[in-house]
Amino acid sequence: MENPYKFIEAEIIDVKDETPTIKTFVLKPKERISFKTGEFMEVAIPGFGEGPFTPSSNPKDDTKLEFTIMDVGRVTGALHRMKTGGVVGLRGPYGKGYPLGEFKGKEILIVGGGVGLAPIRSLIYALFNQLDNYKKIYLKYGAKTPPDIMYKDEVDRWSKDGRSDVKLTVDAGDAKWKGNVGLVTTILEDLKIDLNKSVSVVCGPPIMMKFVTFKLLEIGYKPEDIYLSMEKNMSCGIGKCGHCRIGNSYACKDGPVFSYKTIKDYPNIWD
Amino acid sequence: MAREYYVINSENFRTFLLNLSKERDVYAPAKKNDFISYEKFDPEYEEKYIPDQIRASEPIKSFLTHSREKVDTFPPAGRGHNKQILVGVKNCDITSLAIQDFVFKDNDPKDPFYIKMREDTTIISCDCNLLRETCFCVALDITPYPEKGFDLNLSKEADDFIVEVGSEKGRNLIAENRDLFSKADETQIKNRSAKRESFKNSLKSQAQEKETPDKKSITGSIKKSYAVGDIWNHFASTCIECGGCNHCCPACHCFGLSDQKKDNIKARYKSWDACLYNSYARVAGGANPRRHLYERLRNRFDKKFEFFPDVLGIFGCTGCGRCIEACPGKIDIREVLKKIVQGK
Numbered sequence: 001m002e003n004p005y006k007f008i009e010a011e012i013i014d015v016k017d018e019t020p021t022i023k024t025f026v027l028k029p030k031e032r033i034s035f036k037t038g039e040f041m042e043v044a045i046p047g048f049g050e051g052p053f054t055p056s057s058n059p060k061d062d063t064k065l066e067f068t069i070m071d072v073g074r075v076t077g078a079l080h081r082m083k084t085g086g087v088v089g090l091r092g093p094y095g096k097g098y099p100l101g102e103f104k105g106k107e108i109l110i111v112g113g114g115v116g117l118a119p120i121r122s123l124i125y126a127l128f129n130q131l132d133n134y135k136k137i138y139l140k141y142g143a144k145t146p147p148d149i150m151y152k153d154e155v156d157r158w159s160k161d162g163r164s165d166v167k168l169t170v171d172a173g174d175a176k177w178k179g180n181v182g183l184v185t186t187i188l189e190d191l192k193i194d195l196n197k198s199v200s201v202v203c204g205p206p207i208m209m210k211f212v213t214f215k216l217l218e219i220g221y222k223p224e225d226i227y228l229s230m231e232k233n234m235s236c237g238i239g240k241c242g243h244c245r246i247g248n249s250y251a252c253k254d255g256p257v258f259s260y261k262t263i264k265d266y267p268n269i270w271d
Numbered sequence: 272m273a274r275e276y277y278v279i280n281s282e283n284f285r286t287f288l289l290n291l292s293k294e295r296d297v298y299a300p301a302k303k304n305d306f307i308s309y310e311k312f313d314p315e316y317e318e319k320y321i322p323d324q325i326r327a328s329e330p331i332k333s334f335l336t337h338s339r340e341k342v343d344t345f346p347p348a349g350r351g352h353n354k355q356i357l358v359g360v361k362n363c364d365i366t367s368l369a370i371q372d373f374v375f376k377d378n379d380p381k382d383p384f385y386i387k388m389r390e391d392t393t394i395i396s397c398d399c400n401l402l403r404e405t406c407f408c409v410a411l412d413i414t415p416y417p418e419k420g421f422d423l424n425l426s427k428e429a430d431d432f433i434v435e436v437g438s439e440k441g442r443n444l445i446a447e448n449r450d451l452f453s454k455a456d457e458t459q460i461k462n463r464s465a466k467r468e469s470f471k472n473s474l475k476s477q478a479q480e481k482e483t484p485d486k487k488s489i490t491g492s493i494k495k496s497y498a499v500g501d502i503w504n505h506f507a508s509t510c511i512e513c514g515g516c517n518h519c520c521p522a523c524h525c526f527g528l529s530d531q532k533k534d535n536i537k538a539r540y541k542s543w544d545a546c547l548y549n550s551y552a553r554v555a556g557g558a559n560p561r562r563h564l565y566e567r568l569r570n571r572f573d574k575k576f577e578f579f580p581d582v583l584g585i586f587g588c589t590g591c592g593r594c595i596e597a598c599p600g601k602i603d604i605r606e607v608l609k610k611i612v613q614g615k
């Protein structure tokens with residue numbers, strides 16, 4: 001019998017600084033691991049601790065995996081202190097990723113906040129892999145300040161690519177910033193999207209997800225067309241430990257991506 | 272399949288346990304002050320074991336998962352375990368196995384540690400016959416005697432036990448000790464039914480006296496309680512967040528994985544967790560979706576009376592009453608349910 005609590009070792013082959021608090025780790029697992037965009041994995045520092053993270057790399061490449069991780073505490077802090085050549089453990093991939101089948105032929109509005117751009121980068125790669133399937137990609141991304149904007153080169157590239165429409169905002173600008181200042185909801189005004197042929201994807205801190213969801217509903221998105229990445233405390237990742245429960249489902253098995261419709265009637269989903 | 276019944280007298284029963292204990296670890300309930308708890312069968316003290324009466328203090332899950340176990344490798348390195356026989360298991364514990372099995376055995380990916388323990392465990396259950404103030408199985412439509420889920424079941428009849436066969440495993444145990452058993456007759460089985468009925472009725476009267484709500488009225492009541500003002504805050508006011516209710520509960524299954532390092536040896540542990548703990552649902556940077564104690568107390572009820580009925584069709588509570596006895600805050604699950612059902 002397979003031991004679901006055991007991890008596969010992976011070597012850190014590169015570490016990139018994204019922002020003062022966010023780094024991307026490029027990992028080469030000892031066994032090949034493939035994932036679908038939006039699925040997550042448990043990343044462990046052997047003998048120290050483990051946490052759930054979503055690969056931010058292109059799902060087409062199964063020779064390496066990238067994770068973009070914000071330093072917020074114990075495990076993430078220790079990960080940030082690790083260097084090329086270090087070894088971590090990986091379990092997964094787990095959960096259900098983005099339902100790309102449902103996105104076919106539609107315009108896709110992606111709304112991200114902070115480190116929430118990590119899973120979104122993998123999604124954008126996946127969409128670009130087969131762009132003929134989708135009409136257009138709109139990315140609306142909000143960061144705290146201009147230095148907190150992640151993946152600057154890629155965001156630049158996506159902005160110049162005619163197949164995507166990118167708009168950024170920061171909560172507080174600086175002398176050099178010429179773009180929008182305000183919460184991400186402020187760049188959701190005057191969308192030129194046919195709502196009947198569109199889905200929206202939201203990933204960011206819980207409070208941002210709440211306000212963006214309400215905004216999208218106000219704009220006219222149907223609850224079944226709003227996809228949310230729910231951040232919950234997760235330990236096992238496989239529907240056993242109980243930690244990640246949202247109403248009558250587990251975020252690790254039935255999510256972490258949920259349509260708003262499937263969870264909206266459960267109590268206190270935003271807390 | 273026709274049910275198979277035997278009879279064994281008390282002296283032969285002790286020989287039976289002795290025989291069983293030669294090849295397996297046999298655990299049987301023994302009296303300790305006001306409580307009954309499991310002890311490894313030791314023939315020197317054979318008279319202290321009480322298979323009947325009521326459930327033991329330990330939930331049956333403590334024989335199938337460890338409160339803390341190393342899970343780096345399967346099969347576990349170094350520490351093997353013997354096949355075990357649990358004697359005197361009561362129906363509230365047997366019923367709880369549906370939950371543990373659902374989580375660890377029936378749903379993919381499976382937990383090989385649990386499955387191995389489960390396979391290596393034989394259950395010799397027993398009808399209850401002692402009324403305890405905290406028992407409320409019948410309110411939840413659970414009988415104080417098992418009808419399935421055991422290998423052998425015992426029903427005390429004067430100085431004898433009527434033994435019902437529940438599985439091939441159980442049948443084999445009888446075959447190995449055939450001379451200790453005789454066939455049960457019609458009258459004995461009729462007597463058993465009468466005893467069961469009368470004991471069930473005494474539990475029913477107790478539940479009525481205490482106005483413990485029944486299964487039907489509990490169904491759906493937790494969901495409604497979210498809208499009722501201070502109700503959960505009121506109950507949580509004496510909770511000290513000890514997690515005792517979670518740990519003694521035969522249906523609670525939550526755990527956490529942790530990684531540790533000692534003398535440069537790295538190890539991964541799986542340990543029981545408790546949803547009453549503040550750390551249970553905490554996420555990045557200290558944010559917590561259930562930062563208030565009342566939310567965590569409510570969560571426990573939500574999991575038992577909303578989640579499990581929805582995903583499995585049964586309550587995550589079997590009425591064993593252990594949490595009532597364990598709670599230092601004197602929170603009585605029946606009182607909570609009563610107030611919730613009444614909506615005040």
Ligand SMILES: Cc1cc2nc3c(=O)[nH]c(=O)nc-3n(C[C@H](O)[C@H](O)[C@H](O)COP(=O)(O)OP(=O)(O)OC[C@H]3O[C@@H](n4cnc5c(N)ncnc54)[C@H](O)[C@@H]3O)c2cc1C
Binds near residue numbers: 051550
């Ligand atoms: C599905 C999913 C995908 C995620 N993807 C990313 C990502 O791509 N990039 C990123 O930066 N972050 C991601 N996160 C958040 C990340 O898991 C947490 O930031 C991280 O676990 C925090 O660990 P810490 O020990 O550094 O935090 P601390 O604040 O020190 O943790 C405090 C306590 O909470 C526990 N804890 C905190 N968050 C979690 C959690 N989510 N699950 C279990 N225990 C937790 C810790 O073990 C500790 O006990 C994701 C979360 C989920 C649920």
Ligand code: SF4
Binds near residue numbers: 325409
């Ligand atoms: S709750 Fe019911 S089954 Fe459990 S010990 Fe009490 S009487 Fe027996």
Ligand code: SF4
Binds near residue numbers: 509517599602
């Ligand atoms: S046993 Fe009582 S005091 Fe302890 S956590 Fe449970 S409800 Fe709170």
Ligand code: FES
Binds near residue numbers: 235236239240251252
């Ligand atoms: S993380 Fe363990 S049940 Fe979801």
